[in-house]
Amino acid sequence: MRIDISRPEPYIALVTINNPARRNALSSAGFHGLAAAWRQLGSDPSVRCIVVTGEGSQAFCSGAQLDADFSAEPAVDDMVDAALLKTGLLGKPLVAAVNGHCVAGGFELMLACDLRVVSEQALLGLPEVRWAIVPSGGGAMKLIEQIGHARAMQLMLTAELVSAATALDFGLVNSVVPAGDVLETALAFARRIASNSPLAVYMTKQSALAGRSLGWQALEADERARVRIVRESSDVQIGRRAFLDKTLPAYPDYPDYPCSPG
Numbered sequence: 001m002r003i004d005i006s007r008p009e010p011y012i013a014l015v016t017i018n019n020p021a022r023r024n025a026l027s028s029a030g031f032h033g034l035a036a037a038w039r040q041l042g043s044d045p046s047v048r049c050i051v052v053t054g055e056g057s058q059a060f061c062s063g064a065q066l067d068a069d070f071s072a073e074p075a076v077d078d079m080v081d082a083a084l085l086k087t088g089l090l091g092k093p094l095v096a097a098v099n100g101h102c103v104a105g106g107f108e109l110m111l112a113c114d115l116r117v118v119s120e121q122a123l124l125g126l127p128e129v130r131w132a133i134v135p136s137g138g139g140a141m142k143l144i145e146q147i148g149h150a151r152a153m154q155l156m157l158t159a160e161l162v163s164a165a166t167a168l169d170f171g172l173v174n175s176v177v178p179a180g181d182v183l184e185t186a187l188a189f190a191r192r193i194a195s196n197s198p199l200a201v202y203m204t205k206q207s208a209l210a211g212r213s214l215g216w217q218a219l220e221a222d223e224r225a226r227v228r229i230v231r232e233s234s235d236v237q238i239g240r241r242a243f244l245d246k247t248l249p250a251y252p253d254y255p256d257y258p259c260s261p262g
Contacts, residue, residue: 001026003033004055005041008187011048011194013041017106020056025065026083026105028073034109035082042090048194048201050090051186052113053097054106057179060096060122063104066131066243077136077224080105085112086138087220089213091202093193097186098122099179103161108137111146114205116173117186118164124172125161131249132239136227141216147172 001019008014015037017024026034041047054060070076081087084105085094096113102124110116110124118124126135126143134140135156143152147170155162164176177185193201230236235251242249 001030001033003030003037005037009191009194011046012187012190013044013047013050015041015050015052016055017053017061018055020054020058022065023059023062023101024054024056024106025062027065027068028070028079031064031079031083034084035079038082038085038088038090042092047092048198049093049095049190051095051097051183051190052109053099053183053186057100057119059100059106060098060102061106061109062101063106063108063128063137066240077227080137081220084109084137086136086141087213087216089206089209091205093190093201093205095186095189095193097183098124098173099182101161104128104133104135105137108135108139108142111138111142115186115189117175117177117182117189118167118173119179119182120164120176121179122164122167123161124164124167125159126156127159127161129157130159130239131243132230132233132235132251134223134227134230136223138216141219141223145212 001022004016004018006014006016017026017030019025019030041050073079086108094113096110096116098110098116098118100119100122102110102122104127107124107126126139128135140156143156151170164173167173168176175185238251239249
């Protein structure tokens, strides 16, 4: 897979997740490629706005490749953090052109974007818990703040995917448009942003999000500990096998699991 960077117009960069055969799922190379793109474009003074999309019309991004082996990654949590902008604040405005299904890590990347344009046919959500995974690319830390407790918990705990129309109703996206209009609508937003004072835009984004970024960083260490518990459990193998076999997982009970308050 590739992470492609192009410059479709002056002051605007386009980042494309290019793995359409796998619904633009992210391999290790994909995660590192995204992180490198944010570093490169974030420090480029000729870039005033960034648009991110997926190759093809089927998917924006379906998150990590569940059949990929990330065990060789010495710091997988750092890799995810940098790629999905979990706790770091990208100084340049970021517009998501969600051209198809947007789930798991792809959904979490969208949560890091400032504006979101979505295809009418797209489905969005966080299906991780169905496969014994914690949505640890920013979803669990950011979603309640963005759409409220009840709707966020509905998405995170049921693992259901919602339509683009529902996402708009939830206040999760800015625009829902026909599939063929997604990129052009996102670029139109980027043009308007790029025509403004880049210094004022930068400082406005810093004022709006810098405090939240510090809060995400404070929460992140505790989240990593919880993620590790799930990652080292037998549930992971059950969920992974069910996903690959396209069957429903059957998880064991946890009679001693600390579910009570306190």
